[in-house]
Amino acid sequence: MRNAILPSDPFNLIIAGVGGQGNVLASQVVGNMLMEKGFTITIGETFGASQRGGSVMSHLRISAGLTFSPQIPRGSSHLVVSLEPTEAIRVLKDYGNPGVSVLCNMRPIHSVGVICGEMSYPSREDLEKWIRMLSKQAWFVDTTDAAMKLGNPVFGNIMLVGALAATGILPLDRETFKNVISRTMTDTKVEMNLKAFDQGQAMLSN
Amino acid sequence: MSYVVNGESGRKYLLRGNEAIARGALEAGISVAAGYPGTPSSEIIENLAEASKERPLYVEWSTNEKVALEVAAAASFAGLRSLCAMKQNGVNVASDFLLHLAITGTRGGMVLLPCDDPGSLSSANEGESRHFARLVEIPLLEPADFQEAKDILKWAYELSESIHNVVMVRSVTRLSHASGQVVLGELPRTEARAFFRHGENIMDTLNGAVVTLPVVPRHIQQQEKLKKVVSFFEDSPFNTYSGPPSPELLLITSSVCSLYSMEAVRILGLENRVGILKLGTTWPLPPKLLERHLALTDRILIVEEVISFLEDNVKILAAESAAKVGIKTFYGKSDGSIPSTGELNPDAVIKALMRILQIEYRDMPDDYAQKAGEIALIGAPGREMTFCPGCPHRASFWSIHNALEMDNRRGFVCGDIGCYSMAIFPTGFKTMKTQHAMGSGMGIASGFGKLGMFGMDQPILAVSGDSTFFHAVLPALVNAVHNKSDVILVVLDNGGTAMTGFQPHPGLAVDASGNEVPGIDIARVCEGIGAYVRTCDPFDLEETQRTLLEMMENRQGVRVLILKKACALSPERKNKRDYKMSVDETVCLGENCGCNRFCTRIFKCPGLIWNKEKGVATIDEAICTGCGVCTSICPAGAIKKEVA
Numbered sequence: 001m002r003n004a005i006l007p008s009d010p011f012n013l014i015i016a017g018v019g020g021q022g023n024v025l026a027s028q029v030v031g032n033m034l035m036e037k038g039f040t041i042t043i044g045e046t047f048g049a050s051q052r053g054g055s056v057m058s059h060l061r062i063s064a065g066l067t068f069s070p071q072i073p074r075g076s077s078h079l080v081v082s083l084e085p086t087e088a089i090r091v092l093k094d095y096g097n098p099g100v101s102v103l104c105n106m107r108p109i110h111s112v113g114v115i116c117g118e119m120s121y122p123s124r125e126d127l128e129k130w131i132r133m134l135s136k137q138a139w140f141v142d143t144t145d146a147a148m149k150l151g152n153p154v155f156g157n158i159m160l161v162g163a164l165a166a167t168g169i170l171p172l173d174r175e176t177f178k179n180v181i182s183r184t185m186t187d188t189k190v191e192m193n194l195k196a197f198d199q200g201q202a203m204l205s206n
Numbered sequence: 207m208s209y210v211v212n213g214e215s216g217r218k219y220l221l222r223g224n225e226a227i228a229r230g231a232l233e234a235g236i237s238v239a240a241g242y243p244g245t246p247s248s249e250i251i252e253n254l255a256e257a258s259k260e261r262p263l264y265v266e267w268s269t270n271e272k273v274a275l276e277v278a279a280a281a282s283f284a285g286l287r288s289l290c291a292m293k294q295n296g297v298n299v300a301s302d303f304l305l306h307l308a309i310t311g312t313r314g315g316m317v318l319l320p321c322d323d324p325g326s327l328s329s330a331n332e333g334e335s336r337h338f339a340r341l342v343e344i345p346l347l348e349p350a351d352f353q354e355a356k357d358i359l360k361w362a363y364e365l366s367e368s369i370h371n372v373v374m375v376r377s378v379t380r381l382s383h384a385s386g387q388v389v390l391g392e393l394p395r396t397e398a399r400a401f402f403r404h405g406e407n408i409m410d411t412l413n414g415a416v417v418t419l420p421v422v423p424r425h426i427q428q429q430e431k432l433k434k435v436v437s438f439f440e441d442s443p444f445n446t447y448s449g450p451p452s453p454e455l456l457l458i459t460s461s462v463c464s465l466y467s468m469e470a471v472r473i474l475g476l477e478n479r480v481g482i483l484k485l486g487t488t489w490p491l492p493p494k495l496l497e498r499h500l501a502l503t504d505r506i507l508i509v510e511e512v513i514s515f516l517e518d519n520v521k522i523l524a525a526e527s528a529a530k531v532g533i534k535t536f537y538g539k540s541d542g543s544i545p546s547t548g549e550l551n552p553d554a555v556i557k558a559l560m561r562i563l564q565i566e567y568r569d570m571p572d573d574y575a576q577k578a579g580e581i582a583l584i585g586a587p588g589r590e591m592t593f594c595p596g597c598p599h600r601a602s603f604w605s606i607h608n609a610l611e612m613d614n615r616r617g618f619v620c621g622d623i624g625c626y627s628m629a630i631f632p633t634g635f636k637t638m639k640t641q642h643a644m645g646s647g648m649g650i651a652s653g654f655g656k657l658g659m660f661g662m663d664q665p666i667l668a669v670s671g672d673s674t675f676f677h678a679v680l681p682a683l684v685n686a687v688h689n690k691s692d693v694i695l696v697v698l699d700n701g702g703t704a705m706t707g708f709q710p711h712p713g714l715a716v717d718a719s720g721n722e723v724p725g726i727d728i729a730r731v732c733e734g735i736g737a738y739v740r741t742c743d744p745f746d747l748e749e750t751q752r753t754l755l756e757m758m759e760n761r762q763g764v765r766v767l768i769l770k771k772a773c774a775l776s777p778e779r780k781n782k783r784d785y786k787m788s789v790d791e792t793v794c795l796g797e798n799c800g801c802n803r804f805c806t807r808i809f810k811c812p813g814l815i816w817n818k819e820k821g822v823a824t825i826d827e828a829i830c831t832g833c834g835v836c837t838s839i840c841p842a843g844a845i846k847k848e849v850a
């Protein structure tokens with residue numbers, strides 16, 4: 001069934017964000033898509049108490065055939081996909097390395113420390129500059145804004161999956177995406193999610 | 207994406223550990239499952255409850271873990287296979303019955319499945335269930351990956367029926383909440399019939415009454431069962447060795463730590479120097495298997511999470527077998543190679559191996575680590591835990607905080623665990639001053655409420671969730687009424703067991719499988735035991751504060767205030783906005799207002815943010831839930847709500 005080769009084995013993908021952004025769903029969708037392609041997938045997820053406005057992170061280990069630890073070792077991520085820019089930096093501090101790629105949704109979610117003025121939220125220019133400094137290549141997109149135009153900010157995660165497919169780093173395509181979501185979603189939901197996926201894919205192609 | 211019931215036998219699926227466990231229980235042909243919600247265990251019962259809609263299966267969310275274990279035991283006594291799932295705290299609650307159950311033994315196969323949470327990723331303690339297995343003398347199994355999480359269940363039921371006792375199968379967060387590949391087996395047809403045999407001979411454990419007396423002869427029976435377990439464990443397929451025939455170091459591990467260990471050995475390229483003995487049967491340890499592996503080398507590293515269990519038991523065996531296997535040097539908790547707190551990961555095992563074998567390894571280039579650290583300091587502002595936008599708890603604690611301030615006698619809140627534990631943080635205005643086990647807030651408040659005779663005149667409040675009320679608050683509330691304690695219980699009734707994903711509880715008119723059942727009214731229960739009871743909508747800040755203040759100042763004895771509003775994430779409120787919120791920028795005076803940015807500095811709802819450029823508060827449309835509460839806190843009246 002396997003028809004693609006991984007850039008490395010295991011390939012370590014981190015999907016990060018803030019509780020409520022749909023991080024867990026994105027990681028399950030990507031995991032199932034890659035499994036469909038014949039890879040062995042292990043996903044470690046942080047949810048529970050941490051989902052209440054806290055940082056959340058999924059660790060995906062993608063391999064030709066081995067089950068790896070649900071936690072990626074320090075400094076060894078290959079690709080970081082972040083639903084929130086400061087979360088990308090938080091992940092890079094522990095799991096980054098000079099060869100890592102980053103795909104990031106730039107819509108900020110202010111923590112309470114920022115809201116009350118104890119901490120300040122960095123500018124978009126600084127965030128992009130820092131993420132570039134800490135990665136080999138980086139893509140910046142605005143999926144939350146596009147998702148809100150589509151009717152619900154929660155589609156931001158699926159748009160990011162579409163954008164992830166467009167990077168070409170992993171063998172992810174529209175048909176597999178459709179197969180995976182069709183197993184559990186109603187037709188109307190599948191249609192909305194495909195639209196979100198397509199828009200996300202287009203963000204990188206344009 | 208649940209394939210727990212409908213997945214095809216022989217096919218591979220990506221399953222969460224908890225889904226694999228639920229599937230394993232179904233493949234083993236269980237008839238009854240019971241539990242109490244608790245992260246990271248809740249999805250086991252949830253998945254089985256879903257399955258109960260299609261299969262002959264009874265599943266319940268019980269009032270608490272002790273009752274859950276009793277319900278599951280009844281099924282076993284009637285000859286059925288049963289499962290009881292809970293988080294590690296639950297085993298403490300259930301332990302009184304567990305000790306008795308371990309003595310009487312079981313009939314139909316019975317598995318107790320606790321999910322521990324090393325590192326307290328979503329717990330209020332780092333307690334462990336493994337030690338209970340040794341304490342009450344029952345077998346302990348620990349699956350190490352996703353396939354094993356399913357397969358070990360079937361084996362556990364066979365073991366339970368061979369020895370006629372309950373078997374503990376222990377999972378952890380990083381297995382229960384992680385996902386991996388699982389090849390499914392067949393789901394059997396179950397046509398079990400329930401019948402409880404209670405013949406005259408009480409020493410006949412399979413046909414007589416199920417009792418612990420006479421204790422000592424029964425205890426002897428129980429220990430004989432445990433001896434029998436050892437012979438099964440010697441040949442268990444869940445104990446495996448990988449590595450060279452004569453390793454320099456033998457690493458002994460269990461559970462998800464075996465995945466960390468394998469990865470660490472692989473990263474350091476030590477496959478020819480380090481052997482890994484992965485144990486799936488961790489109590490009682492199989493001595494012959496251990497002796498065979500201890501004989502391979504003189505240096506042993508034990509890798510396990512939180513306090514030592516495996517390490518102690520292996521050391522005892524090694525001491526007893528010293529004549530056969532020789533003197534060993536042990537590494538693990540006692541020499542500091544492996545930490546005794548927090549969860550492990552591959553990095554922790556790498557560190558231990560570097561230290562023991564004196565090898566070098568760099569996980570991140572120094573200059574990158576320094577640069578990333580410096581950037582993160584300014585580029586990744588901390589994200590402390592907070593109540594969600596639209597959470598009724600923020601409004602409730604705001605009112606509690608204000609009422610206590612207005613009362614001005616330095617009153618305080620006693621609490622326990624749940625989302626509302628966050629009232630110890632600024633998001634709950636730091637109103638909660640004691641925080642322990644479920645129900646402890648009420649019990650401690652009951653005690654504080656009797657200290658008036660020693661001059662204590664501070665108002666004493668306790669808080670409880672609606673699910674917690676039934677779980678463990680009720681006995682403490684009865685205690686307070688009976689002993690004439692002066693205390694106010696505030697029930698934060700958000701319509702479900704919210705923190706763990708809205709599992710129903712006895713207060714609701716629906717059960718785990720979605721059937722209609724009688725819901726028990728909290729207000730009527732409290733009135734029935736003699737408390738003064740009031741109910742308010744916490745989003746009505748004025749009315750709530752007035753009621754609370756009146757309760758504090760004009761009344762004595764046990765008073766109960768029920769603050770009723772569904773959780774913002776509940777199916778009832780999710781994606782539905784009551785109001786469209788906006789800030790009138792011509793009215794908001796920003797830093798120039800005497801309020802000192804009250805809304806964003808004190809109230810701190812994540813949906814209400816500060817626009818630095820314009821110097822005004824602003825609504826974050828992406829996350830605001832439109833609850834409308836902030837309208838009533840702005841002194842300038844700048845926050846507008848419009849019916850959505």
